[in-house]
Every structure is written in structure tokens, then in C-alpha cells.
Amino acid sequence: MKNDIVMPQMGESITNGTITKWHKQVGDTIEIDEILLEISTDKVESEIPSPYSGKIVEILFEEGETIDVGVKIAAVDDDMNAEVSASGSSEAAAPAPAAAEPAQAAPAATGSSDTLEDVVMPQMGESITNGTITKWHKSVGDMIEIDEILLEISTDKVESEIPSPFEGRIEEILFEEGETIDVGVKIASVETDPSKPQGSAGSSAPAASAPAANQAQESAPAASSSQPSPTTKGGRRFYTPLVRNLAKKHGVDLNELAHIEGSGAGGRVNKADFMNFLENRGSAPKAAPAPAATKSAPAAPKAAPAPQASSVPSSTSGRVEVIPMDNMRKAIAKNMIASKMTSPHVNSMDEVDMTKLFKFREGFKHQFKKEEGFSLTYTHFILYALVQALKEFPMVNSSIVGDEIHMKKDINLGCAVAVPGNGLVVPVIKGADNLNIRGIARKLDELVQKARAKKLTLDDMSGGTYTFTNNGSFGILMATPVILQPQLGIFCVGTMKKRPIVTEDDAIAIRQMMYATHTYDHRLIDGEVGSKFLRHVINTLQTTDWEGLF
Template identity: 40%
Template sequence: MKVEVIMPQMGESIAEGTVTKWLKRPGDYVRRDEPLFEISTDKVDAEIPSPAEGVLAEVLVHEGETVPIQTVVAYIETDKEAVEAPPREVSERAATEAVPPREPAPEPTRAVPPTTEPSPMREIILPPHPWEKQKQEIRITIPAERAERKAVRSSPVVEKLAQEYGIDLTQVEGTGRGGRVTKRDVLRYLEERAAHPSEVRPQPVEAPSPEAPELETPLYPPYLPGERVEIVPMSVMRKKIAEHMVYSKRVAPHVTTFFEIDMTRVSRLREQLQPDFEQRHGIKLTYLPFIIQACVSALKAFPLLNASVAEDKIVYKKDINIGIAVALEWGLIVPVIKNADALSLVGLAKAVHDLATRARNKQLKPEEVQGGTFTITNPGVFGSLFGTPVIHQPQVAILGVGRITKRPVVVEDDAIAIRAMAYFSLSFDHRLIDGAIADQFMAHIKRTLESFELTGV
């Protein structure tokens, strides 16, 4: 019996997912709940376990393809004979099933100049950006046959790739199911265009009419690959990060203030607690739980920094949910510690360790990266002294923590002492927060850390 493997729904607001990597190949044996493939959504990357034990018989959705949730992406053969079949026999059988019969591949085609007779035209409407629902819809006119192909014969990933490199998908030969244009087809077309630039010319683009609204974001010109250039499509996560960074800088006027904080008190407490803490709880005590507690105290004193902007209204959040920026090899993610004000130093340390570990192992749930009210990023772990972090929308502020280093400073009575010092930076949304409030908030954090008192340890 064949068991369907479907694209799971990773959250209520997630409508599609992209297969980024298959961990098994057709013919491979897989156990129930063993990682089978990796997906990427606009919220989180995750490993998807196998729903059954058996042999991966057929892969329907290949790496790089984006499909709606509940789409069947593969089949697992659970029949006992198939499971116990010799590996070579199973592999050959699975390969035969996985690859449908196909006519001999045609010779590579080159784009031909458009005929003088124009294609019938159809008006389509481009939906506004998800974060800009209220913006005026943009109407453009394109050939009807191209509109049909964009809607039926290519995935959103392929369409975005074609848009970035100025490719008309009607000129690309599709080798996917039902003539679907795949990412491989687009990359092959790019290579052919680079090899024969005189034979494949970009399609002319008509200038917009005076009545059409002007696009705020400039379009990138097509970039032809060469011998010393490698073109790699952005991952789903990278594209979402890029979109969010551009949006945040555009919608929120960023201002950054810097404070120098003496971390000697916290450093000594950490060194004092470290041996027993690691033995009792199995994790190391870092500086971050101390900093989170100081932020929680400051957010209670200055609730405006725990708010958000909704048009001409201020939304005050009752919960204090602290986002922790975690750097990954493939991008950046911000898991959220919910109700951080209800956790002790030990509870915060455990929460930070758990979320960071599962983020690196692609085991976070969508709800664990949503609902943050304030974010902390710690570039100091990489040696950075200070930075100007970008606000994580729809929040109104983000705290950056620089590297903690020992250096000589002037203390009381003009004496020179060696202290553990660090620069903290706060980027804030000037629509809502004035400089005086931001500086008072930072001064509160400074006082809390420099005279830190242990509670609940």
C-alpha cells in the first residue's frame, strides 16, 4: 500500500511551502518519524518526518518547488514485500515508478523574436504586498498566453527567479509535469542566454503610461552570468528576510542610541554561579538571561517600547514576549520567549538554550517565532563592539548587545580599574518613541545591570 506524504500546514497563516532538500532518495528505506525532507515557509524552516515505515517509492515535488499545503509530495510503499525487497530491486522499481515515461528530450530551443502580430491582451491585477494591504492596486497589461502560463505552468519560486533576471517564461521550455517550467529550466535558459547573447535577446518592455502609478522599488536589470560569476537563487528564508528588512527601513524612521554599560557585576555573578548551575541544569549560564531580565524591568517601566503602531493608533501589549535573534548558517531567525516577565533567571536560561538549539536543528514551531513584542540581538558573540540593528516589525525597538571586554576605565575618585565593559545600542521607531524616552529606557537597563540583584535562582 502506498502512503501519501503531504506538504504539512506549519501554521494557520501559512498557505504554501517549498521543498528545500530531500533527505532520502527513491528506493531508500525510511522509518516512521525519521526525517524525510526539509521545507521552508515564510515563518520557519523545518524537517518533516516520514508518516510511515517503508520505501520511498516516488517523489512528486522536487527540491526548489513550491506547492500549496496538503499537496501530495511523495509516496511511501509500506507493502511488506516492497519493504523487504533487496535494495537494488527496490531501488530499480522505485526509480521506474518515480520517473514517468517521457518522450525523447527535444533539442535545446532558442528564443525567437516576437512576431509582428500581437498576442491577445488581458488585464490582470497584481495584489498588493502583504504588509501594504491598503495600497492602491497596480494594473498592468500582458499577453493573455503569458498570463495563463504564469498561473498554470510555473511555481511562485520560478516566477520570482524569472522576474529577477528579466526572463519571459513563455520563451522557456518546461520539462516538469505537464510542461511546467521548473527552476532547472530557468537556470538552463540563463546558461544558454549567456552562451549565445546575440541569439537570445531580452524582450522589450513598454514604458508605463502616464496614468499608471509609479513603482516605489526600482526593478533590477537582468544580470548575465559569466565565467567568473555564479548565480544562486535566494532561499525562501533569505528572500523573506530581505523583504522584511526593506519594509522595516521604509515604514519606520530608525534612530539608534548607544550606551556604555559596566558588566563587571554581572560577570562576577555569572562566574560565581556557573559551576553549580551547569551541574544542576545541564546548560551553561550565559550573559543573555541577565540582559533579558534587565529588559523586562525596563519594559515594565516604559511600556511604550513594548507597543506597536497601527495607522494613527498605539497598541500597548500586556504580554512581554522577548524575541532572541539566532544566527543560522542559512539565515536569521527570531524565536520568542513568551511571558518572559514570569520567568526566573534559570527559566530564562533554559528557554534561551532550548529555542536556540531547536532553531539550529530546524525544529521550531511556527507559533514559536510569532508574537514577539521586543527583540534582543547579540552581535557581540562574533566580536562586534556595537551595531545599528533593524527593527523587527511590527515592534518599535530592538536592543543590540556588543562584545563584553575587559579594559581600563576611570572609576570613583579618579582611580583606574579594569572593568568588563560593553556597548549596548537601541534602534527605535521615531514615529512613536522620542529620544528622551529611548535614553531613559537604556539608562534603566544600565542601572539594573550595573547593580544586578539575583532573584529566583
């Protein structure tokens, strides 16, 4: 069967990619996870593995061409026997290798790889590029149902239980709890045909040893070494991107990799195999002392902070409490630094006379709560004013992708919500420009309730084009927030306070005053637009006939 390969999405807001190198040509054979091509975008350069095993039958674009995400770029026919017989005229001169092809592919065709489904790190929200695995609910060899919880993932915005998209048996788990993985990277695989013995066609030994890979590293390679591996072809051996990255990180070349026996599906080298090899790499014949020495080595870096902490003078060492950051806090720290490095932040600030709005709300809030079942807050009015300003200044509702400006036609307002014990989350009011003030209030109340019950979905957290945060709820006057990437602005208000103000007729009056801050990305939003945007919001809050909107 011919399988199409399309241009993959390489990251948030990336719409195309440039082919920099083809590793295969039409007529070549390729294995699952063998590198097919290299792709470059403005954010990343990546080697792209083949999702299929078979023969390359089409390559539709040349090196150097830029192709939109989702467009077909190549095709692989996984019917190896049909391809070999159909192309007999071109391969007649080499009958022996041609005959060997099907035989070598047979383990893959009859084994678990033809029904092996990849589970990748999901995107947990707008601008989130990675997630941290906090807990696996299943282990290698366990059975799982569709929508049964497979693992828990944490980001700076949300902690979520991730259901399995497939039904079957857990074949691979590629990352440990506590590891942070980029969005779209394979983290596990599920054998979707549990009726077949795991690793059939001679691969039952690796399958059986896979769950015990960490405890029986020596027996698993011995079992797999006696059988052909579908990961080898023509004297070459192929490895998953995870193993390639680990090899590059630890300075292990391909010659060394070739000596690693794999305990994964079909004899493939997995992470456990590689780490076991790394521990025993270059060890002396003294088998027992060597593992002991190498096992203590990885622990050394973790233990290093302790001596440093104890080096503090004894008079103060007892007065310091060391608290490890949780995964959410570490992710927040990373993303805040990334935002500051990406966007030159500029802050325009002014004060808002909220007296007219204050009097309207005081007189209407009880009727509103009776009608809607929840309280009318100043946030609802500010969100409405932000929508009007974003309609007037659509450039603020944009994002920057490379050298392009992407103007968003929909206004999706993110609203920061503090969740006690769970940090800060930013659910998104989708299509806020199509809602009246009651609609905005209803949608925000729905999202706030879901946030506090920890029931926000990925859709609730993604797609924001502009963000609002209310620091006034903590009793402070003003703040300068950090932009949520890849957005270009964020609006912040402080608390309302009574202050004496000089009026237009030079009288002194007591007014309800509030400070507002518009923080924007100076790469695109200049001071003129950023300040006019702020002034538009202020004018809406001060002059609108609110009664006419309800």
C-alpha cells in the same frame, strides 16, 4: 447544507477588513473559487473566492462596512436542489434555467470537489509573509496520510518540513519548487475520499491526465473537452486566483482564457494548462518549429546573466565566482529591505559597566551548571533586564497597524541564535514577564538546543514582541541591528572588554565594559523614550543584587 463565510485574515496583525464590492447577491449561484467579494485593508486589496459551491442565501454586510476577522459575512447553501425547489415562486418564470442548475452542478456534487481540501502556505513565524517551496515530497495522484511530510518550505528564519493536514490523494499542486508564495495562498489540494475514483461522474479523464499534465498537454484537453465542466455557468467560466493572476501578468484576457481546455479536477484550468497555452499562444501552423521556438524563449532570461558576466574583460573574468543565493538568504535580503523601508531606525548607544555582574557570575557559574545542567551566560541577565525595561516602558512592546498602536500585554522575547550552516533564527520566549531569571535561562537553553538540532516549531518562532541579539559573541564592540517587523525595537550588545575608566572619585580603575545599542522605530518611539529604555536596562545590569534572584 448552509455554509458560513467569515471575514478572512488578510495578513499579519490585520484584525479587520472593509468590503469594497460584492460580486454576488442573495439568490445568486456561485462556484468554488469564483470571486464572491473584494476586501480592502491597510496593506492589501484582494478578491476573495468562494470556498463553497451553491446558492447565496445570506449577505450580512453592505459595501463600505468594516468587519472584524472571523465574523460571519455571508452564507452559501450547497444543497442546490433544495434551494431551487424552495425558491420556485421566484423562479417560476424561468423553469428551463432552473432545471438546468442541478444538472450542471451534478458533476461537482458527485465529483471530487465536494471532498477536496485546500492546503495553503502556512505562516512560518512572526512577520513572515511568504515562503519558498524547496521540495515536494508528493506528486499529483500520490496518496498521503495525515502528518505525512508533503513538502519542504524555506524562509529567512527557518527551513521546515510541512506535514499534510489531510489524508487522501493529491489532486492539485499549484506551484513548482523554487517558487515563493504568500502566506494563506492555496498551494495544493487533497481529495479526502480516496474510495471514490478520482474525478468520478465523467471526470476520470482529466484526473488520469493530471499527473501527466506536463508531458501530455495535448491529450488532456482533448479528453476534458468532451464533458461538461463545473467551472462554467450561464456561458461564463470561472478560474482559480492563481490562473487569474497568471493571466493578468501575461496580458491574457478572458476571451483567450475561455479557449483553454482544462486538465484539472472537473475540467478546471490549472497552471500547467495555462503555461502550455502561453507557450503556443499565437504560434504559426508549423507545429513542430513553434514549440521549439517557444520552449527556448523562457530559457532566454535565465541565460541572459551569463553573457553579461562574460562581458567582463578577460583579464578579470576568471577571478569572479558566481554563487546563487539560497532561499533563506534571498528571504533575509527581502525582509531586511522591507524593514528599513517600513521603520525609520534610530539607534541609542551607551556603555555598561559589567564589573559587578562579571564578579557574581564568575563566583556562581559552576554551582549554576551543577544545578541546571547548562551554563549561565550574560545573555540570561540581559534578557531579564530587558523584561524589566519593557514593563516600565510598555510602548516599546507594541506594534503599528495602519494608524493604530497595538500595545502587547504579554512580553514575548525573541533571541537571535546563530545556527552554523543554517543562518540565523529567532526563537521566542513566550510570557517572559512571568518568568524569573532561572525560568528565562531554562527556556532559552531549551530553544537554543532545538534550534541547533533544527527542531524548532512554528510556535517557537512566532509571536515575538521584542528581540535581543548578541553580537559580542563574535568579538565585536557594537552593532546597529535591523528591526524585526512588526516589532518596534531590538537590543544589541557587543563583547565585554577590560578598559581603564575614570571613577566617580576621579580615580582610574580597570573595569569590565560593554557597549549596548537600542534600535527603535521612530514612528512611535521618540529619542526620549528610546534612550530612557536603554538607561533602564543599563541600571538594572549595573545595580541589581543578583545573588538575591537565585
